Amino acid sequence: QVTLRESGPALVKPTQTLTLTCTFSGFSLSTSGMCVSWIRQPPGKALEWLARIDWDDDKYYSTSLKTRLTISKDTSKNQVVLTMTNMDPVDTATYYCARSSTVTKFDYWGQGTLVTVSS
Amino acid sequence: DIQMTQSPSSLSASVGDRVTITCQASQDISNYLNWYQQKPGKAPKLLIYDASNLETGVPSRFSGSGSGTDFTFTISSLQPEDIATYYCQQYDNLPFTFGGGTKVEIK
Numbered sequence: 761q762v763t764l765r766e767s768g769p770a771l772v773k774p775t776q777t778l779t780l781t782c783t784f785s786g787f788s789l790s791t792s793g794m795c796v797s798w799i800r801q802p803p804g805k806a807l808e809w810l811a812r813i814d815w816d817d818d819k820y821y822s823t824s825l826k827t828r829l830t831i832s833k834d835t836s837k838n839q840v841v842l843t844m845t846n847m848d849p850v851d852t853a854t855y856y857c858a859r860s861s862t863v864t865k866f867d868y869w870g871q872g873t874l875v876t877v878s879s
Numbered sequence: 880d881i882q883m884t885q886s887p888s889s890l891s892a893s894v895g896d897r898v899t900i901t902c903q904a905s906q907d908i909s910n911y912l913n914w915y916q917q918k919p920g921k922a923p924k925l926l927i928y929d930a931s932n933l934e935t936g937v938p939s940r941f942s943g944s945g946s947g948t949d950f951t952f953t954i955s956s957l958q959p960e961d962i963a964t965y966y967c968q969q970y971d972n973l974p975f976t977f978g979g980g981t982k983v984e985i986k
Contacts, residue, residue: 797975807915807923807966807977820973823880856922864970865913867934869922 762786764796764857764870771876772847778875782840782857789815789835795860796840798831800853801872808853813840814863847877881905881969885978891986898954900981902945902967910946911971917980918963926965927952959985 768780797812811831812820821829830843854874858866882905892898910930915923925934927943940955954961962985967978
């Protein structure tokens with residue numbers, strides 16, 4: 761059974777760095793073809809893909825956010841970590857992690873974690 | 880980045896109606912398109928992959944078609960449990976991009 765769960769602070773101040781952890785089970789990120797992405801959704805708005813890390817440690821980022829994002833994995837702990845620097849109120853959103861088993865589709869999602877950016 | 884334009888942004892239909900949503904890509908993406916359903920307060924759920932393939936366990940009233948730049952998502956007979964927002968997503972090029980969503984309500 762595949763599960764993913766996001767964890768991190770619910771509230772961050774402007775200019776701070778956000779660190780989110782995706783802890784997963786039911787698959788290994790060392791298996792060929794496996795990927796984990798981060799996707800966010802501001803309240804009442806559409807989904808926005810942020811970053812992806814692949815089984816071979818290749819990393820990909822949103823064009824508009826790539827200077828602020830870092831994605832990494834700890835295969836032994838079954839975790840993927842996303843850091844986003846210089847947080848702003850417009851970054852207030854629910855942040856999801858999602859698995860892709862064939863690179864192409866997000867077949868399993870975490871429940872999401874709401875992050876509010878406010879002083 | 881590839882832009883995905885969905886229409887309509889919202890619709891209201893009666894139970895049993897046929898519902899159609901369109902998604903247009905800003906460039907040719909072949910059939911590299913997925914459709915997701917998101918119910919309020921929940922994570923998105925994959926319904927259709929590769930433009931027309933039904934994900935395992937998804938009811939057959941959901942279907943998808945299209946290739947190139949123009950795609951269609953159809954609910955053949957709308958059910959009360961289909962109330963949700965639907966998103967298309969392209970994976971032809973990174974960064975992956977989503978459409979703006981279509982909110983489906985019951986009339």
